[in-house]
Amino acid sequence: MHFFNTIRWIAWKDLLSEVRNRENISSMFFFALIVIFIFSFSFSLDPRTVQEVMPGIIWVAFGFTAIIGLGKSFLAEVHNDCMEYFQMLPVPKGAIYLGKFIGNVLFMLIVETILFPLFVLFFNLDVLEKFPQFLLIFGVATVGLSALGTLFSALTVQVRAREVMFPILLLPMAVPIFIGAVEATRGVFNGDAFALYSHWIQLLVVFDVIFVIVSFWIFEFILDF
Amino acid sequence: MVAIRGIALSKSFHYHQVLNEISLEVKEGECYALFGPNGAGKTTLLRIFATLHRPSSGRFEILGRDGLGDRAKIREDLFLIGHGSYLYDDLSVVENIQFALGVRGGHPTDHEIKLALDRVGIGAFRKLKSRHLSAGMKKRLSIAKTLLIRPKILLLDEAYASLDERGVVMLNDCIREFAKEGSAILMTTHDRSRTAEVAHRAGVIQQSVLQEITIQEMLAADALF
Numbered sequence: 001m002h003f004f005n006t007i008r009w010i011a012w013k014d015l016l017s018e019v020r021n022r023e024n025i026s027s028m029f030f031f032a033l034i035v036i037f038i039f040s041f042s043f044s045l046d047p048r049t050v051q052e053v054m055p056g057i058i059w060v061a062f063g064f065t066a067i068i069g070l071g072k073s074f075l076a077e078v079h080n081d082c083m084e085y086f087q088m089l090p091v092p093k094g095a096i097y098l099g100k101f102i103g104n105v106l107f108m109l110i111v112e113t114i115l116f117p118l119f120v121l122f123f124n125l126d127v128l129e130k131f132p133q134f135l136l137i138f139g140v141a142t143v144g145l146s147a148l149g150t151l152f153s154a155l156t157v158q159v160r161a162r163e164v165m166f167p168i169l170l171l172p173m174a175v176p177i178f179i180g181a182v183e184a185t186r187g188v189f190n191g192d193a194f195a196l197y198s199h200w201i202q203l204l205v206v207f208d209v210i211f212v213i214v215s216f217w218i219f220e221f222i223l224d225f
Numbered sequence: 226m227v228a229i230r231g232i233a234l235s236k237s238f239h240y241h242q243v244l245n246e247i248s249l250e251v252k253e254g255e256c257y258a259l260f261g262p263n264g265a266g267k268t269t270l271l272r273i274f275a276t277l278h279r280p281s282s283g284r285f286e287i288l289g290r291d292g293l294g295d296r297a298k299i300r301e302d303l304f305l306i307g308h309g310s311y312l313y314d315d316l317s318v319v320e321n322i323q324f325a326l327g328v329r330g331g332h333p334t335d336h337e338i339k340l341a342l343d344r345v346g347i348g349a350f351r352k353l354k355s356r357h358l359s360a361g362m363k364k365r366l367s368i369a370k371t372l373l374i375r376p377k378i379l380l381l382d383e384a385y386a387s388l389d390e391r392g393v394v395m396l397n398d399c400i401r402e403f404a405k406e407g408s409a410i411l412m413t414t415h416d417r418s419r420t421a422e423v424a425h426r427a428g429v430i431q432q433s434v435l436q437e438i439t440i441q442e443m444l445a446a447d448a449l450f
Contacts (some may be wrong), residue, residue, distance in 0.1 A: 001332030009327035013313060020315040030423055081309020088301035089328055096328075224296070 006091045010099025011106070016108055017076060024072055025105060028065040032115045035061040040122040050123050055185035058119060059178055062138075063145070065111060070149025071166040073104055074157035083157070085222055097219035101212070104146040110136050133188045141181035141203040147211035148173050155220050166222060181206040226289070228253045228409030229274055230379055234283035236269050239294060243269045245433035246283065251426075256400055256410040258420045261430035267413035268308070270430065271380050274411065275305040287378055304376035304445070308383065310363040314356035318347065318366060321355050323448075325370050333373045341369040345395060360387040379403055381412035385419055397423045418445055 018024055027130050039057045043049050077083040116134070120127055127134060148170055156165045180203045187197025232388045236244040251257040253356045259267045266368040270299040272278045274285060285292035312321050319338055326333050333341075342348040345365040350358070354370045358366065371379060379400075383394050393416075400410055400423045412421050420427070421444050428437045438446075 005330055006328045013316065013324050016320070017313055017315040045279050076313060079314065080312050082313065083309065084277060084307065084309055085311040085325070086328075088275060088300055088303070089306060090297060092297070098279055172381070186246070 002091050006089065006095040007099040007102060010096060012102040014073075014076075014100065016102030019026075020059055024069045024107070026076075028069045029114065031045060031068055032065045032111075034117075035064070036118050036122050050125065051189045054119070054125070054189055055124060055182045057123075057143075058185060059182050059197075061115065061119075062112060062141075063174070063178060065115070066108060066142075066145045066149060067167050067170065069107065069111065070104055070146065070153055070170070071156075071163065072127045073098075073100060073150055073153040078157055083223075092222040093220045094216040095153070095221065097216050100152045100154075100171065101146055101215070101222060103166045104150050104197070106142055108146055109139070112142065117182060122205060130188050130191075133194070134185070137181060137184045137188065137201060139200060141177055141184075141186045143208045144177040144188050144204060144211055147208065147215050151211075151215040151218065151222075174208050184186065226253050227251070227286075228255075228288055229257075229411055230286040231274070232286075233285050234270070234273060234280045236266070236273065236278065237281045242433055244273075244280075244430075247433075247435045249431070249435060250306065251409045251411050252411055253407045254404050255425045256404050256412065256423050258409065258443075259413045259426035259430060259435075260415065260417070260427065261413075266433060268382050268431055271305065271307075271382050271411065274378075275307075275380050276300060277305075286426070302376060303380060304371055304374050305380040306337040306364070306367045306382065306384075307380075310355075310359075310367060311440060312363060312366065312407035312449060314357040315354060317350045317354055318342065318358070322370060326373055327382065328348060329374070330351065331374065335374060336339055338369075341367075341372040343450065344372060345369045346391065361389055364388055365392060365395075368396060371403075372399065374404070375406070375408070377408050379408055379410045381410065381414075384412040384414045385416045392420055417429040 030043035043053055077086065089096070119125060152166055152169045156162045156169065159165050180200045184197045184204070187200065227250050229249070231247055233248055234244040235242065235246055235265055242420040246254050247270060259270065261267045269278060274287065275291070275297060276292065279293065288302055290299050292299060311325065313324070316324060322333065322338050339348060339351070342351050345368045347362050347365050347369070350362065355363070384396065397419065403410060419431060424440060426437065427440060427443045428435050434437055
């Protein structure tokens with residue numbers, strides 16, 4: 001029972017802190033806005049071009065905003081030695097990982113929910129009918145990104161070159177997630193039947209499960225060396 | 226019963242030996258004060274007992290449990306007030322307490338939190354964000370957490386640092402109360418006269434070794450080191 005309480009309290013604390021200081025969300029939002037703005041002027045907005053380039057643009061924006069947000073995930077724990085308090089907690093350290101991970105997933109989904117209407121607006125996308133499919137893809141890809149991002153954020157938070165190390169570790173590992181997410185998003189934009197791109201979503205789910213389980217297991221050793 | 230037992234504990238950082246075969250016993254209901262010059266290894270010894278550092282050699286037991294093998298169980302019984310405040314700047318005083326206890330599996334009521342905050346003298350600031358607290362108020366907040374957790378082992382690093390006169394009196398009252406309830410208290414400090422009011426035994430760490438002294442010797446000496 002302590003295990004689930006710990007998860008709940010950590011996720012609550014992370015979301016509440018973020019809502020109050022808005023440091024991460026504002027930097028992520030403005031970065032994504034610039035990406036959308038630049039790409040919207042770089043490509044002609046005919047439906048065929050939009051269909052071809054949109055999956056890539058969306059995931060470039062989401063991927064890099066994830067790097068900005070997830071990279072700072074454990075920064076708050078370093079101030080005032082809160083990481084030390086986590087170390088001394090009488091709970092499995094995996095609970096701390098899951099709490100941070102859930103907080104990050106919710107936080108990322110909030111950012112994506114804010115950003116996606118901007119894509120619709122700037123690129124004149126017709127997505128109303130396909131919205132549930134987009135939601136599914138964004139959800140499963142965000143889980144995978146957050147699982148890896150939470151782990152690598154904890155690994156690099158005490159490293160001096162944290163800003164450099166975090167993307168170096170995250171991006172190669174996240175390649176399968178980006179490939180799956182872009183291909184599935186392309187399927188939705190092309191108007192393909194769900195069966196034609198569902199294998200990409202299945203791939204994302206498999207990676208989600210692997211990344212969450214492995215990160216949960218490794219986290220014990222990261223925090224309690 | 227012996228609550229804290231260190232057996233030939235040594236600790237080196239790279240080639241620098243901080244502690245050399247230190248043995249120490251603190252019984253239940255006893256307050257043990259550690260003195261020593263800056264850099265003597267007092268904090269390192271406390272952090273070993275808090276399961277934050279592993280000794281280079283030797284072993285220790287907390288309430289009869291092996292300090293290296295049974296860390297999860299040990300952590301249920303101990304609490305460290307260290308150099309870090311373990312606070313989140315964007316959470317209020319009450320929210321910080323709720324979080325700190327919640328992640329440990331505690332469920333303090335609002336009334337209990339109010340009583341603890343009133344007792345340590347910061348009841349009027351319970352809605353204030355912790356970023357606005359002074360160092361002394363942060364220390365008082367840590368003491369309030371201790372009052373709610375009521376650990377069997379209390380480790381106090383630089384016990385009186387940042388506290389004003391009233392704060393010191395309040396902390397000594399708490400230490401007496403904990404000792405009366407059977408908790409073992411191990412504290413590091415430089416304030417001999419204040420420590421003499423609560424400590425049952427004392428020791429000086431100097432040149433990596435611990436030498437036990439009586440309270441009378443502690444008070445009578447011109448300088449301990």
